[in-house]
Amino acid sequence: MKRLLTLALAASLVLAFAASAFAGATYDQVMKDKVVRAGIMTDSIPGAFYNAKKEWVGFDVDIAKAIAEKLGLKLEMVPVNNKTRIGFLQQGRIDMSLSNMTHKRSRDNSIDFSITYFFDGQKMLAPKGKYKSLKDFVGKRIATMQGTTSQLNVVNALKALGDPAPKVISFQKESECFQALQMGRVDAWSTDSTILLGYAAQVPGKFELVGKFFSNEPYGVGLPENDSKWRDTINFTLQDMWKDGTYKKIYDKWYGPNTKYYFPLTEKIELWP
Amino acid sequence: MINRYLEKTWVQYLCLATLTALLVYYFGWVFDFGYKFDWSVLYKKDPSYGTVLGDMLISGLGKTITISLLSSGIALGLGILFGLGRLSQFKPVNWFSSAYVEFFRNTPLLIQLFFWYFALPMGLPEGVRNALFDYNYEMVAATLALGIYTSAFMAEVIRAGIQSIPKGLLEASYSSGLSPFQTLSKIVLPLAFRAIIPPLGSEFLNNMKNSSLAMVVGVSELCWASQQIESLTFKGFEATTAATIIYLSLSLIIAGILNLVNLKLQIIPKKSRTIGHTIADIVFWPVLTPLAAISTLLGCCFRRKTDGFNLTSAQAARKALLEKVTKIFTLIWKTVFIAFFLSIIVMAGIGLSRFNFQVIWDNIGTLIYWRFPNGSPNEILWGLGGLSFSILMSVIAISASFFIGLVVGVGRTSKNKLFLIPSTLYIELIRGNPLIMVIFWIYFFIPILTGAFLNVFWSATIALTVFTGAYLAEIVRSGIQNIPAGQFEAAMSTGMTYLQTMRKIILPQALKQMLPAIVGQFIAIFKDSSLAFVIGVLELTFVAQGLNNRLMIYPFEIYTTVAALYFICCYMMSIVARRLERKLSTDTFRLQM
Numbered sequence: 001m002k003r004l005l006t007l008a009l010a011a012s013l014v015l016a017f018a019a020s021a022f023a024g025a026t027y028d029q030v031m032k033d034k035v036v037r038a039g040i041m042t043d044s045i046p047g048a049f050y051n052a053k054k055e056w057v058g059f060d061v062d063i064a065k066a067i068a069e070k071l072g073l074k075l076e077m078v079p080v081n082n083k084t085r086i087g088f089l090q091q092g093r094i095d096m097s098l099s100n101m102t103h104k105r106s107r108d109n110s111i112d113f114s115i116t117y118f119f120d121g122q123k124m125l126a127p128k129g130k131y132k133s134l135k136d137f138v139g140k141r142i143a144t145m146q147g148t149t150s151q152l153n154v155v156n157a158l159k160a161l162g163d164p165a166p167k168v169i170s171f172q173k174e175s176e177c178f179q180a181l182q183m184g185r186v187d188a189w190s191t192d193s194t195i196l197l198g199y200a201a202q203v204p205g206k207f208e209l210v211g212k213f214f215s216n217e218p219y220g221v222g223l224p225e226n227d228s229k230w231r232d233t234i235n236f237t238l239q240d241m242w243k244d245g246t247y248k249k250i251y252d253k254w255y256g257p258n259t260k261y262y263f264p265l266t267e268k269i270e271l272w273p
Numbered sequence: 274m275i276n277r278y279l280e281k282t283w284v285q286y287l288c289l290a291t292l293t294a295l296l297v298y299y300f301g302w303v304f305d306f307g308y309k310f311d312w313s314v315l316y317k318k319d320p321s322y323g324t325v326l327g328d329m330l331i332s333g334l335g336k337t338i339t340i341s342l343l344s345s346g347i348a349l350g351l352g353i354l355f356g357l358g359r360l361s362q363f364k365p366v367n368w369f370s371s372a373y374v375e376f377f378r379n380t381p382l383l384i385q386l387f388f389w390y391f392a393l394p395m396g397l398p399e400g401v402r403n404a405l406f407d408y409n410y411e412m413v414a415a416t417l418a419l420g421i422y423t424s425a426f427m428a429e430v431i432r433a434g435i436q437s438i439p440k441g442l443l444e445a446s447y448s449s450g451l452s453p454f455q456t457l458s459k460i461v462l463p464l465a466f467r468a469i470i471p472p473l474g475s476e477f478l479n480n481m482k483n484s485s486l487a488m489v490v491g492v493s494e495l496c497w498a499s500q501q502i503e504s505l506t507f508k509g510f511e512a513t514t515a516a517t518i519i520y521l522s523l524s525l526i527i528a529g530i531l532n533l534v535n536l537k538l539q540i541i542p543k544k545s546r547t548i549g550h551t552i553a554d555i556v557f558w559p560v561l562t563p564l565a566a567i568s569t570l571l572g573c574c575f576r577r578k579t580d581g582f583n584l585t586s587a588q589a590a591r592k593a594l595l596e597k598v599t600k601i602f603t604l605i606w607k608t609v610f611i612a613f614f615l616s617i618i619v620m621a622g623i624g625l626s627r628f629n630f631q632v633i634w635d636n637i638g639t640l641i642y643w644r645f646p647n648g649s650p651n652e653i654l655w656g657l658g659g660l661s662f663s664i665l666m667s668v669i670a671i672s673a674s675f676f677i678g679l680v681v682g683v684g685r686t687s688k689n690k691l692f693l694i695p696s697t698l699y700i701e702l703i704r705g706n707p708l709i710m711v712i713f714w715i716y717f718f719i720p721i722l723t724g725a726f727l728n729v730f731w732s733a734t735i736a737l738t739v740f741t742g743a744y745l746a747e748i749v750r751s752g753i754q755n756i757p758a759g760q761f762e763a764a765m766s767t768g769m770t771y772l773q774t775m776r777k778i779i780l781p782q783a784l785k786q787m788l789p790a791i792v793g794q795f796i797a798i799f800k801d802s803s804l805a806f807v808i809g810v811l812e813l814t815f816v817a818q819g820l821n822n823r824l825m826i827y828p829f830e831i832y833t834t835v836a837a838l839y840f841i842c843c844y845m846m847s848i849v850a851r852r853l854e855r856k857l858s859t860d861t862f863r864l865q866m
Contacts, residue, residue, distance in 0.1 A: 043818070043819055043822050045823075049822070049823065050823065051823075052823070054639065054643070079809055079811075081808075081809040083500070083807060083809070084716075084729065084808055084809050086509070087717065087720075093720070105320070106507075107506070107507050109309075109506075110507035141406075146488075146500060148504070149505070152505070156323075169491040170497075171489075171491045172489050172807075174822065175818065175821050175822035175825065176391070176489075176491075179825075183395050183402070184394075184402065184403070185410060203826070
């Protein structure tokens, strides 16, 4: 009897502890620990990837480093993928997520987003010289990546052009889409243009981007839901980085005219007076 | 005092009911999940995307069922072929079948899928490739890969089933004057069939669950659909729950059908027939009646020719000619097979010689230990990854799950409802779902329950442990039930308690019997660790994909190396398992005086 009671007591204690140990204001937490934990992808070239020396580099990595530096914090980089980035934010495993996250209203129900820190749009990557405009892709097979918004965008774009049942195949990884394109399984691969640029640069002269942008992909920093102090901090930091030129420097390092992934910067991030 | 009450069934049920009520109350009202449930994502039209996302689950279910059915057919056909091939007297057929079975059993399905989908078409001529691509190649590749993978397991089941026929039966049938063909069709196959059906059935079930992996080559099946909904709305909990419920019901339906087949096959006296037997009879009536009718018809139309001892000279000449023709045909087919066998070896050789071995050599370290020991301090285990990570995960999973398996397995054999029902629930719930679903669940749930986040490595390892635990529990249960009941009774009558009997008499014997099965499970879990890539664990498959991502133009080299690494590890383990089996099998036990 006594043993049973002790067991029950222990069990209830554990559960009570579990319930109370959850969450806390991110800003206070970060400033107290002097550490900011950022979720960053590992396989998005040139956003964030492991280079040949197995170092973790990329545009998102540098942005995260700059944010941490501006705030005077130590950066802890946590690898995420398109399956884990949201869960990690919700669970408090990371304080911010810089991982190709397109801001969508449906997604805003679960987490918050910063202002747009990168402007991208969707395009088609296809073998060189074969297609001229988006119209040429009606009835063709298109690869996309699962867990991104690209798939529905392609379906909708093709439907609008008069394709009754678009043939869209979605894979788990970008490399798989590219492989499918290389072996001719699909006629084109569609996703955010910077990702496409990164891959096209690997086999120069074989593939090209075709047509106009057919979707708007504003990337935001993913942030924990309902934590306005932390969200403001990140927004202000991003704007400061734009103002003092840090942003431009990082941008040019990865997307500038002297890089393999040249992508002209045509828009401005939102600046509050 | 408490013990005496607890022996009463109604007290056990009452306890269970109270416990359930408490849990429901706690998780329904008291506990803060830190998560807003919104089930409407499944049935309401989503404003951002303009579709009802739940529809994806329905069409995904359709694809899952199609793939499962088609690949089961392929698996059964190839399984019979290679199962018999392994028993063949003709050595090249035997070698080929063994190589086939060993290779496909000892590499992860995931790697095989990647191979069939991404690598194979690159090896084909352009025209063939384009013809292939005009069909739905995702489905074709996934179905083929699943069918071939499952067929390797089925071949083993069929071989073991046929070999389990006692030699005495064969001798008896030969000595009673039956021809080898008659012995096979009248004695061996009907008997083997009964022994084969239950394990074959569980392979069908596994096949259905494995179809969830088809999502990695872009087939929009059930698991893919739930993933898609999750990534579009970030409502992972709701989507995964829906998919889990569908998988569970599918598993239950398949298990139900298998149960009916088992009942149908049982040979029992009329008076001990239960309602289940009658249901089985009714269900299989439409299938079996036409078959029976056909065989009666055939029996009427084609009388068996009987060879007399006194042949006319014409008959004798015909018989001699027929024999000669048969012999020539056998020779031809043997030559063709050897040519085929050799050509495969040569082709593999040519393929290998074209490899860029420098790429493999440069990256083999990355594949085996990743960044170890130069990882950053906040990385788990100094940046370990790749093959050693997979091994580590499976070692942890198997050691921890052994205890789960032991406890739950013993609980499953207990008469006390308080242990029996939760154990059964655990086993059925876990075994009814694909591992990939369990991985998602643990990944969602552990942080919510404990409030602490886990490295994905631990999350995946816990999932593997929970998953293996359920399978080990079944192994333990069958091990315990194999021990003759007399031993239990004898132990109890000498005054031992239940626990003492288990610990001192039953389990030591049962564990010895279970050892080969446990090693088999270890192989399975090592291969399954490849699935942890979905949540981004740096194990072998994930590292390989990352490499492939960066190098881009060497998929053949990388996937072959990865397959070889998995194969070497699994094959070594299966050699150990076979040794154990031989050592422990009772046949080699000799009583010495």
